[in-house]
Amino acid sequence: MYHKQLKPFPKDFLWSASTSAYQVEGAWNEDGKGPSTQDVFTPPEGTTDFKVTCDHYHHMEEDVRLFAEMGLKAYRFSIAWSRVIPEGRGKVNEKGIAFYNRLIDELLKYNIEPIVTMFHFDLPLTLAKEGGWSKRSIIEDYKNYARVLFENFGDRVKYWLTINEQNMMILHGGLIGTATATGLKDIYQQNHHMLLAQAEAMILCHEMLPDAKIGPAPNISNVYPASNKAEDCLAAENWTSIRNWLYLDAAVKGIYNPTAWAYLKENNATPDIEPGDMDILKAAKPDFIAFNYYNSTTVAAADPEAELKTDKFDKKKVVSEPGVYQAVENPNFAKTPFGWEIDPVGFRITLRQLYDRYHLPLIVTENGIGLYEELDADGKVHDDLRIQFYEAHIWEMQKAITDGVEVFGYSPWSAIDLVSTHEGFRKRYGFIYVNRDEFDLLDMRRVPKDSFYWYQQLIRGNQIPERTVNR
Numbered sequence: 001m002y003h004k005q006l007k008p009f010p011k012d013f014l015w016s017a018s019t020s021a022y023q024v025e026g027a028w029n030e031d032g033k034g035p036s037t038q039d040v041f042t043p044p045e046g047t048t049d050f051k052v053t054c055d056h057y058h059h060m061e062e063d064v065r066l067f068a069e070m071g072l073k074a075y076r077f078s079i080a081w082s083r084v085i086p087e088g089r090g091k092v093n094e095k096g097i098a099f100y101n102r103l104i105d106e107l108l109k110y111n112i113e114p115i116v117t118m119f120h121f122d123l124p125l126t127l128a129k130e131g132g133w134s135k136r137s138i139i140e141d142y143k144n145y146a147r148v149l150f151e152n153f154g155d156r157v158k159y160w161l162t163i164n165e166q167n168m169m170i171l172h173g174g175l176i177g178t179a180t181a182t183g184l185k186d187i188y189q190q191n192h193h194m195l196l197a198q199a200e201a202m203i204l205c206h207e208m209l210p211d212a213k214i215g216p217a218p219n220i221s222n223v224y225p226a227s228n229k230a231e232d233c234l235a236a237e238n239w240t241s242i243r244n245w246l247y248l249d250a251a252v253k254g255i256y257n258p259t260a261w262a263y264l265k266e267n268n269a270t271p272d273i274e275p276g277d278m279d280i281l282k283a284a285k286p287d288f289i290a291f292n293y294y295n296s297t298t299v300a301a302a303d304p305e306a307e308l309k310t311d312k313f314d315k316k317k318v319v320s321e322p323g324v325y326q327a328v329e330n331p332n333f334a335k336t337p338f339g340w341e342i343d344p345v346g347f348r349i350t351l352r353q354l355y356d357r358y359h360l361p362l363i364v365t366e367n368g369i370g371l372y373e374e375l376d377a378d379g380k381v382h383d384d385l386r387i388q389f390y391e392a393h394i395w396e397m398q399k400a401i402t403d404g405v406e407v408f409g410y411s412p413w414s415a416i417d418l419v420s421t422h423e424g425f426r427k428r429y430g431f432i433y434v435n436r437d438e439f440d441l442l443d444m445r446r447v448p449k450d451s452f453y454w455y456q457q458l459i460r461g462n463q464i465p466e467r468t469v470n471r
């Protein structure tokens, strides 16, 4: 739909930026922090680990000062479960609590709203060794952890995100270092436990913090059929249900999506559901949906007799399931230097699909572009590609708002350069450059990129700054 004039962004729109604990903090074994699964994850050869990253733990005040200078209205970060409760359950680490207290206070000093992800890919290692999300007792562990967070930070944190990208952990856990499953049945049992843990946390949050808001944070992307053939359209429907709605139907409506359930049955992978489980899912009501969007997906029908296919670079990533769907490239899109398709219009479509389906306010908790970058001769970073990427996506978000979608915040990835899930420090996402290489830590100097000043201008004006770029 073409609009002659776009609605302005709401006055109190949360212009934000995102990070996650294990990707920025470093200090992986300091001040009583227990190890997490990410601390023992072996990254691909030639790629750095998460032990230091951009050392935010030791640069926190400086980083927050820069976030304030950029004009952020909000900052989305995650709390490392094993920094707060080193073994995942039991003893609380006061120094961990103190760090997040300082971070939250520092943000509030500059009127930056803290948005907290309670769990972002870094399960305490002790719990993982016991079976992690496969064990039903982890629901109680997560609930107790949630209670510790609400007790300690609930007086100042109003926005809570339960679990980051649960769907990516289930679908691509090998790639992002979270997989512990022994097969499809086990992974969907883990999924069921995560859904229950999330539901318990939402219920508890509403009991303990009546003024706070809480919601899930999956990765959602719209799925195109490769052609207008009915079979391709059906494959797109299949994948949409398995990739997107399985997670959100459970989180919002407290039900298992029927198509996804049929897929699980077909694969003997339905989770064991105990009496009362579905009541818990139904009782939990999110206040909003947070979602991460990087790109769309395109699929074709997949012959039931064909073989299951994995990604040519990453054998752990399934890209085709016989009889269900087959991922294909979409020739209509340009790609990032890391091969991710760029689809801003798909972002608008995704926003509309989510709002149409669930009628809940939306916040975008990740969106961004990974680039190879270095300091230029003038000591700066001219990341025009990033500005173009954001401009195009924010423009489409404004169109979605004009379409009638209720969006209350945008939190791109990432506030500052950090270690990518599996492609190291060389894949930079930040508004702020950090002067280190893949393995050489150099001086860790912070340098605002051109996009930093562009975003600053956008936030100040509450609108996309005028540029010569062709829209």
Ligand code: BG6
Residues within 6 Å of the ligand: 020, 023, 164, 165, 168, 219, 292, 366, 370, 413, 419, 420, 421, 422, 423, 427
């Ligand atoms: C999301 C994650 O999947 O995408 C982030 O929530 C991640 O943790 C981001 O960093 C970008 O992906 P990648 O693989 O390029 O780091």
